Amino acid sequence: MKVIFLDRMERFKSKDKNLYCSAAHNAIEGLILDAFSHVAKEDVNKDIQFEYLHYTNRFKVLLQRDYKEFKKVSHYANELNISSRKLTEMTEYILGKTAKQIIIEKIVDESKKLLQYSDYTISQISYELGFTNEGNYTNFLKKHTGKSPSMIRRYAVAIRS
Template sequence: MYKITDQLKNIGFSINRLDYIISRNNNRRELNTLEYFCIYIILEDIHLTVESVLYPLKRGNIAFVGPQKNIVFGENKKADVYVIAFSSSFYERSNKDSLFINSQLFYNYDSHIFIAPLINIEQMRVIFMERMENFRNKDESLYISAAHNAIERLMLDAFLHIPTEEIKKDIKFDYMYYVNRFKVLLQRDYKKAKKVAYYAQELNISSRKLTEMTEYVLGKTAKHIIIEKLITECKKALNFSNSTISEISYELGFSNEGNFTNFIKKHTGKNPSEMK
Protein backbone atom coordinates (compact mmCIF):
# COMPACT_ATOMS: atom_id res chain seq x y z
CA MET A 1 0.00 0.00 0.00
CA TYR A 2 1.26 3.47 -0.84
CA LYS A 3 2.78 5.30 2.13
CA ILE A 4 1.77 8.95 2.24
CA THR A 5 4.43 11.62 2.69
CA ASP A 6 5.18 13.01 6.14
CA GLN A 7 4.00 16.43 5.02
CA LEU A 8 0.63 15.11 3.89
CA LYS A 9 0.25 13.18 7.14
CA ASN A 10 1.27 16.09 9.36
CA ILE A 11 -0.46 19.09 7.79
CA GLY A 12 -2.94 17.48 5.39
CA PHE A 13 -1.43 18.94 2.21
CA SER A 14 1.29 18.06 -0.26
CA ILE A 15 2.34 18.83 -3.81
CA ASN A 16 4.78 16.56 -5.60
CA ARG A 17 5.81 15.59 -9.08
CA LEU A 18 4.25 12.37 -10.28
CA ASP A 19 7.62 10.67 -10.72
CA TYR A 20 8.39 11.25 -7.03
CA ILE A 21 5.07 9.70 -5.98
CA ILE A 22 5.62 6.68 -8.21
CA SER A 23 9.11 6.25 -6.79
CA ARG A 24 7.68 6.27 -3.25
CA ASN A 25 5.18 3.67 -4.44
CA ASN A 26 8.03 1.24 -5.28
CA ASN A 27 7.67 2.24 -8.95
CA ARG A 28 4.10 1.00 -9.05
CA ARG A 29 1.73 3.30 -10.91
CA GLU A 30 -1.40 2.17 -9.06
CA LEU A 31 -2.60 3.86 -5.90
CA ASN A 32 -5.72 4.91 -4.01
CA THR A 33 -6.62 8.48 -3.11
CA LEU A 34 -7.63 7.33 0.40
CA GLU A 35 -9.39 10.14 2.28
CA TYR A 36 -7.65 12.84 0.23
CA PHE A 37 -8.88 15.18 -2.47
CA CYS A 38 -6.51 15.24 -5.44
CA ILE A 39 -5.83 17.79 -8.15
CA TYR A 40 -3.55 16.84 -11.04
CA ILE A 41 -1.79 19.59 -12.97
CA ILE A 42 -1.22 18.10 -16.41
CA LEU A 43 1.76 19.68 -18.18
CA GLU A 44 2.26 16.77 -20.58
CA ASP A 45 -0.11 14.28 -22.20
CA ILE A 46 -0.87 11.28 -19.98
CA HIS A 47 -3.47 8.56 -19.58
CA LEU A 48 -5.19 8.29 -16.22
CA THR A 49 -7.34 5.31 -15.27
CA VAL A 50 -9.82 5.96 -12.45
CA GLU A 51 -11.98 3.12 -11.17
CA SER A 52 -11.11 1.09 -14.30
CA VAL A 53 -12.19 3.89 -16.69
CA LEU A 54 -9.49 5.33 -18.96
CA TYR A 55 -9.21 9.12 -19.31
CA PRO A 56 -6.71 10.51 -21.88
CA LEU A 57 -5.54 13.84 -20.47
CA LYS A 58 -3.97 16.48 -22.66
CA ARG A 59 -1.30 18.94 -21.63
CA GLY A 60 -2.77 22.14 -20.26
CA ASN A 61 -5.57 20.63 -18.19
CA ILE A 62 -6.26 20.10 -14.52
CA ALA A 63 -8.07 17.03 -13.25
CA PHE A 64 -10.00 16.66 -10.00
CA VAL A 65 -10.43 13.27 -8.31
CA GLY A 66 -12.24 12.69 -5.02
CA PRO A 67 -11.41 10.41 -2.08
CA GLN A 68 -11.34 6.62 -2.13
CA LYS A 69 -10.66 6.25 -5.84
CA ASN A 70 -8.39 3.61 -7.38
CA ILE A 71 -6.04 5.24 -9.88
CA VAL A 72 -3.52 3.99 -12.41
CA PHE A 73 -1.13 6.49 -14.02
CA GLY A 74 0.01 5.83 -17.57
CA GLU A 75 3.58 6.31 -18.69
CA ASN A 76 4.79 9.89 -18.96
CA LYS A 77 8.05 10.98 -20.56
CA LYS A 78 8.94 14.34 -19.04
CA ALA A 79 7.71 13.81 -15.46
CA ASP A 80 5.74 17.02 -15.99
CA VAL A 81 2.64 16.12 -14.04
CA TYR A 82 2.08 17.47 -10.52
CA VAL A 83 -0.09 15.93 -7.86
CA ILE A 84 -1.77 18.08 -5.21
CA ALA A 85 -3.35 16.14 -2.35
CA PHE A 86 -5.16 17.56 0.64
CA SER A 87 -7.56 16.50 3.36
CA SER A 88 -10.96 18.03 4.09
CA SER A 89 -9.70 19.12 7.52
CA PHE A 90 -6.83 21.00 5.85
CA TYR A 91 -9.01 22.87 3.38
CA GLU A 92 -12.35 23.45 5.10
CA ARG A 93 -12.37 26.74 6.97
CA SER A 94 -15.82 27.97 5.99
CA ASN A 95 -19.08 26.84 4.42
CA LYS A 96 -17.75 28.14 1.11
CA ASP A 97 -14.79 25.79 1.37
CA SER A 98 -17.12 22.88 2.09
CA LEU A 99 -19.21 23.86 -0.92
CA PHE A 100 -16.17 23.70 -3.16
CA ILE A 101 -14.79 20.33 -2.14
CA ASN A 102 -18.21 18.66 -1.95
CA SER A 103 -19.16 19.92 -5.41
CA GLN A 104 -19.11 18.30 -8.84
CA LEU A 105 -15.39 18.93 -9.04
CA PHE A 106 -14.75 15.97 -6.76
CA TYR A 107 -18.15 14.25 -6.74
CA ASN A 108 -19.10 14.30 -10.41
CA TYR A 109 -22.23 12.25 -11.15
CA ASP A 110 -21.32 11.34 -14.71
CA SER A 111 -17.61 10.64 -14.33
CA HIS A 112 -15.01 9.61 -11.76
CA ILE A 113 -13.00 12.66 -12.72
CA PHE A 114 -13.61 16.31 -13.57
CA ILE A 115 -11.36 17.90 -16.19
CA ALA A 116 -10.96 21.62 -16.82
CA PRO A 117 -8.47 23.67 -18.85
CA LEU A 118 -5.53 25.15 -17.00
CA ILE A 119 -5.96 28.89 -17.52
CA ASN A 120 -2.31 29.93 -17.43
CA ILE A 121 0.29 27.18 -17.39
CA GLU A 122 3.33 29.35 -16.77
CA GLN A 123 1.58 31.25 -13.99
CA MET A 124 0.75 27.94 -12.33
CA ARG A 125 4.39 26.95 -12.52
CA VAL A 126 5.33 30.10 -10.62
CA ILE A 127 2.59 29.71 -8.01
CA PHE A 128 3.01 26.02 -7.29
CA MET A 129 6.58 25.19 -8.14
CA GLU A 130 8.44 28.34 -7.13
CA ARG A 131 6.40 30.52 -4.79
CA MET A 132 5.09 27.57 -2.76
CA GLU A 133 8.60 26.27 -2.21
CA ASN A 134 9.73 29.71 -1.05
CA PHE A 135 6.89 29.82 1.50
CA ARG A 136 7.69 26.29 2.62
CA ASN A 137 11.29 27.21 3.35
CA LYS A 138 10.32 30.42 5.13
CA ASP A 139 7.40 29.64 7.45
CA GLU A 140 4.97 26.72 7.75
CA SER A 141 1.95 28.91 8.59
CA LEU A 142 2.57 31.02 5.48
CA TYR A 143 3.01 27.85 3.45
CA ILE A 144 -0.32 26.46 4.66
CA SER A 145 -2.11 29.72 3.90
CA ALA A 146 -0.53 29.93 0.44
CA ALA A 147 -1.47 26.31 -0.28
CA HIS A 148 -5.10 26.95 0.70
CA ASN A 149 -5.29 30.01 -1.52
CA ALA A 150 -3.66 28.23 -4.46
CA ILE A 151 -6.09 25.30 -4.23
CA GLU A 152 -9.02 27.71 -4.08
CA ARG A 153 -7.80 29.48 -7.19
CA LEU A 154 -7.65 26.22 -9.14
CA MET A 155 -11.16 25.27 -8.02
CA LEU A 156 -12.59 28.68 -8.86
CA ASP A 157 -11.13 28.46 -12.36
CA ALA A 158 -12.62 24.97 -12.76
CA PHE A 159 -16.04 26.11 -11.54
CA LEU A 160 -16.26 28.32 -14.62
CA HIS A 161 -16.52 25.13 -16.67
CA ILE A 162 -19.47 23.61 -14.79
CA PRO A 163 -22.67 24.54 -16.68
CA THR A 164 -24.80 26.97 -14.67
CA GLU A 165 -27.89 24.84 -15.25
CA GLU A 166 -26.20 21.84 -13.67
CA ILE A 167 -25.23 23.81 -10.59
CA LYS A 168 -28.73 25.20 -10.15
CA LYS A 169 -30.47 21.85 -10.44
CA ASP A 170 -27.97 20.05 -8.22
CA ILE A 171 -29.83 18.87 -5.12
CA LYS A 172 -26.53 18.47 -3.34
CA PHE A 173 -26.31 22.22 -2.92
CA ASP A 174 -29.40 22.00 -0.70
CA TYR A 175 -28.06 18.97 1.10
CA MET A 176 -24.63 20.48 1.56
CA TYR A 177 -25.96 23.15 3.90
CA TYR A 178 -26.98 20.45 6.38
CA VAL A 179 -23.95 18.24 5.78
CA ASN A 180 -21.62 21.18 6.33
CA ARG A 181 -23.40 22.10 9.56
CA PHE A 182 -23.24 18.46 10.65
CA LYS A 183 -19.47 18.44 10.11
CA VAL A 184 -19.09 21.67 12.07
CA LEU A 185 -21.17 20.26 14.93
CA LEU A 186 -19.18 17.02 14.82
CA GLN A 187 -15.91 18.93 15.09
CA ARG A 188 -17.29 20.73 18.11
CA ASP A 189 -19.07 17.89 19.90
CA TYR A 190 -17.46 14.58 18.87
CA LYS A 191 -16.01 14.12 22.35
CA LYS A 192 -19.39 14.24 24.05
CA ALA A 193 -21.81 13.07 21.33
CA LYS A 194 -21.33 9.92 19.28
CA LYS A 195 -24.90 9.21 18.14
CA VAL A 196 -26.43 10.27 14.84
CA ALA A 197 -29.64 11.19 16.67
CA TYR A 198 -27.85 13.94 18.63
CA TYR A 199 -26.65 15.72 15.48
CA ALA A 200 -29.95 15.22 13.68
CA GLN A 201 -31.75 16.84 16.61
CA GLU A 202 -29.32 19.76 16.55
CA LEU A 203 -30.15 20.23 12.88
CA ASN A 204 -33.91 19.79 13.40
CA ILE A 205 -34.11 16.87 10.99
CA SER A 206 -34.54 13.13 11.41
CA SER A 207 -31.61 10.73 11.73
CA ARG A 208 -32.75 9.05 8.54
CA LYS A 209 -32.76 12.37 6.66
CA LEU A 210 -29.28 13.26 7.91
CA THR A 211 -27.95 9.90 6.75
CA GLU A 212 -29.67 10.33 3.38
CA MET A 213 -27.92 13.67 2.97
CA THR A 214 -24.46 12.45 4.01
CA GLU A 215 -24.74 9.43 1.73
CA TYR A 216 -25.74 11.66 -1.17
CA VAL A 217 -23.06 14.30 -0.60
CA LEU A 218 -20.18 12.26 0.82
CA GLY A 219 -21.07 8.68 -0.06
CA LYS A 220 -21.04 7.68 3.62
CA THR A 221 -23.61 7.27 6.36
CA ALA A 222 -23.69 9.81 9.18
CA LYS A 223 -22.69 7.03 11.58
CA HIS A 224 -19.68 6.16 9.46
CA ILE A 225 -18.57 9.80 9.41
CA ILE A 226 -18.75 9.95 13.22
CA ILE A 227 -16.74 6.74 13.50
CA GLU A 228 -14.13 8.04 11.04
CA LYS A 229 -13.79 11.25 13.03
CA LEU A 230 -13.16 9.37 16.28
CA ILE A 231 -10.62 7.06 14.68
CA THR A 232 -8.83 10.02 13.08
CA GLU A 233 -8.63 11.84 16.41
CA CYS A 234 -7.38 8.65 18.06
CA LYS A 235 -4.57 8.32 15.51
CA LYS A 236 -3.60 11.96 15.95
CA ALA A 237 -3.45 11.59 19.72
CA LEU A 238 -1.42 8.38 19.52
CA ASN A 239 1.08 9.80 17.05
CA PHE A 240 1.37 13.42 18.08
CA SER A 241 0.91 13.46 21.85
CA ASN A 242 2.46 11.81 24.87
CA SER A 243 -0.90 10.82 26.35
CA THR A 244 -1.50 7.26 27.49
CA ILE A 245 -4.26 5.17 25.94
CA SER A 246 -6.28 5.64 29.11
CA GLU A 247 -5.87 9.42 28.89
CA ILE A 248 -6.78 9.42 25.20
CA SER A 249 -9.93 7.40 25.86
CA TYR A 250 -10.96 9.97 28.48
CA GLU A 251 -10.13 12.90 26.17
CA LEU A 252 -12.28 11.40 23.41
CA GLY A 253 -15.24 11.04 25.73
CA PHE A 254 -15.28 7.29 26.36
CA SER A 255 -16.41 6.13 29.78
CA ASN A 256 -13.38 3.90 30.25
CA GLU A 257 -10.36 2.50 28.45
CA GLY A 258 -12.08 -0.83 27.83
CA ASN A 259 -14.94 0.73 25.88
CA PHE A 260 -12.48 2.80 23.90
CA THR A 261 -10.32 -0.23 23.06
CA ASN A 262 -13.38 -2.25 22.01
CA PHE A 263 -14.57 0.58 19.77
CA ILE A 264 -11.20 0.92 18.02
CA LYS A 265 -10.82 -2.84 17.68
CA LYS A 266 -14.30 -3.19 16.20
CA HIS A 267 -13.82 -0.53 13.55
CA THR A 268 -10.14 -0.95 12.64
CA GLY A 269 -9.32 -4.54 13.59
CA LYS A 270 -6.47 -3.25 15.74
CA ASN A 271 -5.94 -2.34 19.36
CA PRO A 272 -5.13 1.35 19.98
CA SER A 273 -1.51 0.44 20.77
CA GLU A 274 -1.14 -1.06 17.28
CA MET A 275 -2.26 2.09 15.43
CA LYS A 276 0.92 4.12 15.89
Protein backbone atom coordinates in the same frame (compact mmCIF):
# COMPACT_ATOMS: atom_id res chain seq x y z
CA MET B 1 -4.19 36.77 9.90
CA LYS B 2 -2.47 35.53 6.73
CA VAL B 3 0.95 35.60 8.42
CA ILE B 4 -0.35 33.69 11.46
CA PHE B 5 -1.92 31.05 9.23
CA LEU B 6 1.22 30.64 7.11
CA ASP B 7 3.46 30.45 10.20
CA ARG B 8 1.17 27.83 11.71
CA MET B 9 1.23 25.75 8.53
CA GLU B 10 5.03 26.02 8.36
CA ARG B 11 5.32 24.70 11.95
CA PHE B 12 3.17 21.69 11.00
CA LYS B 13 5.25 21.12 7.88
CA SER B 14 8.50 21.14 9.85
CA LYS B 15 7.19 18.62 12.39
CA ASP B 16 5.67 15.92 10.20
CA LYS B 17 4.38 15.57 6.64
CA ASN B 18 1.21 13.72 7.72
CA LEU B 19 0.44 16.34 10.36
CA TYR B 20 0.97 19.07 7.76
CA CYS B 21 -1.37 17.36 5.28
CA SER B 22 -4.02 16.95 7.94
CA ALA B 23 -3.74 20.60 9.03
CA ALA B 24 -3.89 21.78 5.41
CA HIS B 25 -6.95 19.62 4.73
CA ASN B 26 -8.72 20.96 7.82
CA ALA B 27 -7.81 24.56 6.95
CA ILE B 28 -9.14 24.24 3.41
CA GLU B 29 -12.30 22.52 4.60
CA GLY B 30 -12.79 25.33 7.11
CA LEU B 31 -12.42 27.96 4.39
CA ILE B 32 -14.99 26.17 2.22
CA LEU B 33 -17.42 25.99 5.12
CA ASP B 34 -16.88 29.68 5.89
CA ALA B 35 -17.55 30.57 2.26
CA PHE B 36 -20.64 28.39 2.24
CA SER B 37 -22.08 30.30 5.21
CA HIS B 38 -22.22 33.41 3.00
CA VAL B 39 -24.44 31.83 0.32
CA ALA B 40 -27.90 33.38 0.23
CA LYS B 41 -30.63 31.24 1.77
CA GLU B 42 -32.80 31.51 -1.34
CA ASP B 43 -29.99 29.95 -3.38
CA VAL B 44 -29.81 27.06 -0.92
CA ASN B 45 -33.51 26.35 -1.34
CA LYS B 46 -33.37 26.24 -5.16
CA ASP B 47 -31.71 22.87 -5.44
CA ILE B 48 -32.06 19.68 -3.39
CA GLN B 49 -28.37 18.90 -3.95
CA PHE B 50 -27.46 22.27 -2.55
CA GLU B 51 -29.73 21.70 0.45
CA TYR B 52 -28.12 18.32 1.05
CA LEU B 53 -24.66 19.87 0.75
CA HIS B 54 -25.68 22.61 3.16
CA TYR B 55 -26.87 20.17 5.83
CA THR B 56 -23.93 17.82 5.31
CA ASN B 57 -21.46 20.65 5.77
CA ARG B 58 -23.28 21.90 8.86
CA PHE B 59 -23.21 18.34 10.21
CA LYS B 60 -19.43 18.18 9.68
CA VAL B 61 -18.97 21.47 11.52
CA LEU B 62 -21.10 20.22 14.43
CA LEU B 63 -19.18 16.95 14.42
CA GLN B 64 -15.88 18.80 14.66
CA ARG B 65 -17.23 20.66 17.67
CA ASP B 66 -19.04 17.80 19.44
CA TYR B 67 -17.45 14.45 18.52
CA LYS B 68 -15.80 14.01 21.92
CA GLU B 69 -19.08 14.30 23.75
CA PHE B 70 -21.72 13.08 21.29
CA LYS B 71 -21.37 9.95 19.19
CA LYS B 72 -24.99 9.38 18.12
CA VAL B 73 -26.53 10.54 14.87
CA SER B 74 -29.64 11.69 16.75
CA HIS B 75 -27.69 14.46 18.51
CA TYR B 76 -26.53 15.98 15.23
CA ALA B 77 -29.92 15.55 13.59
CA ASN B 78 -31.59 17.32 16.53
CA GLU B 79 -29.06 20.17 16.27
CA LEU B 80 -29.98 20.53 12.59
CA ASN B 81 -33.73 20.16 13.25
CA ILE B 82 -34.04 17.17 10.92
CA SER B 83 -34.56 13.46 11.50
CA SER B 84 -31.69 11.01 11.85
CA ARG B 85 -32.94 9.24 8.76
CA LYS B 86 -32.91 12.48 6.74
CA LEU B 87 -29.38 13.33 7.90
CA THR B 88 -28.17 9.88 6.88
CA GLU B 89 -29.93 10.20 3.51
CA MET B 90 -28.17 13.52 2.92
CA THR B 91 -24.70 12.31 3.93
CA GLU B 92 -25.07 9.19 1.79
CA TYR B 93 -26.06 11.32 -1.19
CA ILE B 94 -23.23 13.85 -0.76
CA LEU B 95 -20.42 11.73 0.75
CA GLY B 96 -21.43 8.16 -0.03
CA LYS B 97 -21.38 7.31 3.70
CA THR B 98 -23.94 7.16 6.46
CA ALA B 99 -23.85 9.78 9.21
CA LYS B 100 -22.83 7.04 11.65
CA GLN B 101 -19.91 6.03 9.42
CA ILE B 102 -18.75 9.64 9.31
CA ILE B 103 -18.89 9.90 13.12
CA ILE B 104 -16.93 6.66 13.48
CA GLU B 105 -14.33 7.80 10.94
CA LYS B 106 -13.89 11.09 12.81
CA ILE B 107 -13.29 9.32 16.12
CA VAL B 108 -10.91 6.80 14.53
CA ASP B 109 -8.97 9.58 12.74
CA GLU B 110 -8.66 11.65 15.91
CA SER B 111 -7.62 8.51 17.82
CA LYS B 112 -4.86 7.81 15.35
CA LYS B 113 -3.61 11.40 15.52
CA LEU B 114 -3.48 11.32 19.31
CA LEU B 115 -1.84 7.90 19.37
CA GLN B 116 0.77 8.95 16.80
CA TYR B 117 1.53 12.53 17.80
CA SER B 118 0.83 12.88 21.52
CA ASP B 119 2.48 11.59 24.65
CA TYR B 120 -0.88 10.84 26.26
CA THR B 121 -1.42 7.39 27.68
CA ILE B 122 -4.09 5.25 26.06
CA SER B 123 -6.25 5.83 29.12
CA GLN B 124 -5.86 9.61 28.77
CA ILE B 125 -6.74 9.42 25.08
CA SER B 126 -9.84 7.35 25.81
CA TYR B 127 -11.11 9.98 28.25
CA GLU B 128 -10.06 12.82 25.94
CA LEU B 129 -12.27 11.30 23.24
CA GLY B 130 -15.23 10.93 25.59
CA PHE B 131 -15.15 7.21 26.31
CA THR B 132 -16.23 6.16 29.80
CA ASN B 133 -13.26 3.83 30.17
CA GLU B 134 -10.21 2.52 28.38
CA GLY B 135 -11.84 -0.86 27.71
CA ASN B 136 -14.71 0.68 25.74
CA TYR B 137 -12.22 2.74 23.76
CA THR B 138 -10.01 -0.28 23.01
CA ASN B 139 -13.03 -2.33 21.91
CA PHE B 140 -14.23 0.53 19.69
CA LEU B 141 -10.85 0.80 17.94
CA LYS B 142 -10.48 -2.97 17.53
CA LYS B 143 -13.96 -3.16 16.01
CA HIS B 144 -13.37 -0.34 13.54
CA THR B 145 -9.68 -0.70 12.69
CA GLY B 146 -8.88 -4.30 13.58
CA LYS B 147 -6.05 -3.02 15.81
CA SER B 148 -5.71 -2.14 19.47
CA PRO B 149 -4.57 1.36 20.45
CA SER B 150 -1.15 0.03 21.48
CA MET B 151 -0.73 -1.67 18.08
CA ILE B 152 -1.60 1.59 16.30
CA ARG B 153 0.90 3.48 18.46
CA ARG B 154 3.68 0.92 17.91
CA TYR B 155 3.09 0.98 14.16
CA ALA B 156 3.24 4.80 14.10
CA VAL B 157 6.47 4.85 16.12
CA ALA B 158 8.04 2.25 13.81
CA ILE B 159 7.15 4.29 10.73
CA ARG B 160 8.61 7.51 12.19
CA SER B 161 11.86 5.77 13.17
